[in-house]
Amino acid sequence: MHVSFNIAADIDAAMKTAVAAAGIDAASFAPEVRTADPRNGDFQANGVLAFAKRNKQNPRALAEQIIAALPDEIKARFDTAIAGPGFINFTLKPAALFDWLNTYDSIEKLSSGASSAYAGQTWVVDYSSPNTAKQMHVGHLRSAVIGEAICRLLEFSGAKVIRDNHLGDWGTQFGKLIYGYKRWLDKDALARDPISELERLYKLGNEATPDGSPELEEARQELVKLQRGDYDSLELWKLFSEVSKKAFDEIYKQLAIKFDHYLGESFYNDKLQPVLDELQKLGLAEESQGALVVFHPEHPRFAKQPFIVRKSDGASNYATTDLATMLYRVEHFHADGIVILTDFRQSDHFEQLALTAEKWFAKTGRRMPRFAHVTFGAVLGENNKPLKTRDGDTIKLKELLGEAEERAYTIVSEKNAGRPKAEQFTDEECRAIAHYVGIGAVQYADLSQNRSSDYLFSWDKMLSLDGNTAPYLLYAIARIHSIFRKAGIEPEALAAIEKEASPLETPTELALARKLVKFPDALRLATDTLRPHFLALYLYELAGDYSAFNNADKVLVDDTPVRARRLLLCARTQLTLNTGLNLLGVRTLKRM
The missing domain is CATH 1.10.730.10 (Isoleucyl-tRNA Synthetase; Domain 1)
Incomplete structure (x- = not known):
């Protein structure tokens, strides 16, 4: 007797066979097999009732007809019963249970059974994504652990998974950080705890550069030098990136997470203008109040909320980078699926991103992968507010994990x-x-x-x-x-x-x-x-x-x-x- 890993799929296929054998319109019949309440059996097929109603038939009589036409192999493995107005319950016989347990006796057998679901597919999973030169805090926990679990589930189910940590490693904060670094660096502190020192320097740089001040203009010039490829500025940026990645990896090691790529925002810096050029050439992006935007008038929530792909001052933004990232993952990784994990507050952004990418790819003949923005809620303290220290500061993830080990010890x-x-x-x-x-x-x-x-x-x-x-x-x-x-x-x-x-x-x-x-x-x-x-x-x-x-x-x-x-x-x-x-x-x- 063949023992299938996915028993529900066996029942689904058997019911479709039975429906066809009984002369019922199989094309419009959906078995709707699901796990049953243990009091009723192991699996339940709920599709008979809906089909009978649509076709003005007696559901119990139809269920009896289908059960009679089930393949002998299914009858040998299951006891069947009709419940209520036409639900069919399937209960595995003890011998069939025993056969399944004897067949799937190792992790290799379990994985082999599961691997048909996503076999041959490539999925890029974008998760964690902390900002360079900042410590990971409790808010980064959910993205990291949920993202890793999703990677493992997809891999076990047969997919090739590419783990990508899309770091926040470019942008305006680096001008202020370099400004602070050049004035208040503590070399001993940098050697002892580099991320804490970089955070301190950024905070000092940010406080010293209020809006409209000459100091802010100096910080902006530091950023301009970095963006233009100034050697000294780039060396500082590389230092910030290296010490940050080392600190991140210490936490990832504790969580048993290992990324394939760290393709942060900086990686896409030279890939942004071609995206904007193509969107304009295709007529998808247009000028509006000095900005370059994509409209989605057909969408009820975004009809009056354009997707800004270039700001009015000519600077790129998250939308520009995310579109370039989507294109790279499709063309370089040949992704069949893309999963991005962030908290729920970014839902509108990623919904507009998907809408824009679908229209863009359709016009260029590119294949749009399955796209999933995986959102999550907040980690709350006992006061039902986002988890903080007693002083009101954000809890650092390194300290949280350390406390977990000490409490367990x-x-x-x-x-x-x-x-x-x-x-x-x-x-x-x-x-x-x-x-x-x-x-x-x-x-x-x-x-x-x-x-x-x-x-x-x-x-x-x-x-x-x-x-x-x-x-x-x-x-x-x-x-x-x-x-x-x-x-x-x-x-x-x-x-x-x-x-x-x-x-x-x-x-x-x-x-x-x-x-x-x-x-x-x-x-x-x-x-x-x-x-x-x-x-x-x-x-x-x-x-x-x-x-x-x-x-x-x-x-x-x-x-x-x-x-x-x-x-x-x-x-x-x-x-x-x-x-x-x-x-x-x-x-x-x-x-x-």
Whole structure:
């Protein structure tokens, strides 16, 4: 029997086959297969009711007709039932569950099963994007962890992913920074903590150059020299860029993020004018009040809000750079999809960007890739306002991650002290566990939330061993590893005893198996919607089903066939939790 990774897709195809065999208009029939409420079955097809209504047919009679025409292979794997006015419920038979678990026994098999969804596609994911010469703060957290999770989901589903960190490394702030650097540089501070020193110098430069002042004109001249390629100015800019990238990479290493490219705004500086020339030549851009703009009169919100691609003073702006970036990604990377992550406040800008690019590419015969602007809400403190320090300053991301590790270390050390002497971890081991738990807790607290919503940052909640948290999931994996240590085997070395396993039998065994085979559906939903929280919710529910199974059914029993099947369920749970957390960018542990 063929065992498909995506069971819902099998049902969808089988229903279309059955509809055609029954002489029903297959072209206008959509099965609408989705995961069912566990009380009703494993999957539910909801398309019968809508089709019957449109064609003035009896939905239950139509459902019966379709069920009778289902291929024998599907009938062998599923029990079917009609619910309500015409919904068809599909429940996998225990033998089919067992076959799936035996087939998808490694991360390679899971990935191979998932990889057909985006196979052959190239996706550019633009995320994090901090500003050069400024420290990353808590506001950069969401873009970094959500972006990395999206990259991993797309890769697992078969796409070639190009990670691009579009740095804010050009523009007016550098004139003021150079002005401050030349007057107030502290060389020792620059050597000790370069980003903090550059931030201090920019702040001094900004305060010393108020609007209309001679000092502001001096800062502008510094910028002009930089833009014209003055050697000394460019060397300073390179210094700012190098020390910034080094500081950023320290944080990315903590988050297990590695970019393929750092193509910041400066990279596109010489590519802007050709874009403007082409937009004008095609009649898409026109002069308006001294600026160059693209109108979208057909759009209800942008009819009176033009997309400014060159300011009235002749300077380029974000729109110019983003259009050049879009073109480069299509022509150089041959992108089939482009994902850009920013907070929700930039929604209008990127919607206008997509509208402009679509018209531009259509006129030039270029292929428009699928474009997704992935937005997210704010990280809030206990006062329900954006998270700040007690002094009202922005929290630096480096300090936040450091505090996460220290808080985790305190908890790990306290738990460790309560363990039997012979089983206690060394301090070095406690530090290593705290690193994974602390960083993972911060990542997962973000990823487990619907990205469109603001979320409340709570140390107590995110480091708790109860609830939908990283420590809870990490501990579930550690518990499974402890069972295998007691059994004297590795989860990956089950092949020798899997053949001895008897059929799944108890309610908790079957419930856990049913949850495990839903992994492809959670993966597909999270990937297609670019919303990692769907996968996080699934993993939390899986850990809950495993806990219920582990509490109800002793694993290491003397009955060899029962022991084998329960170890199999433990191994597949550990594999799925490990795989899912890795896709979210959270590193796992064997002991904690």
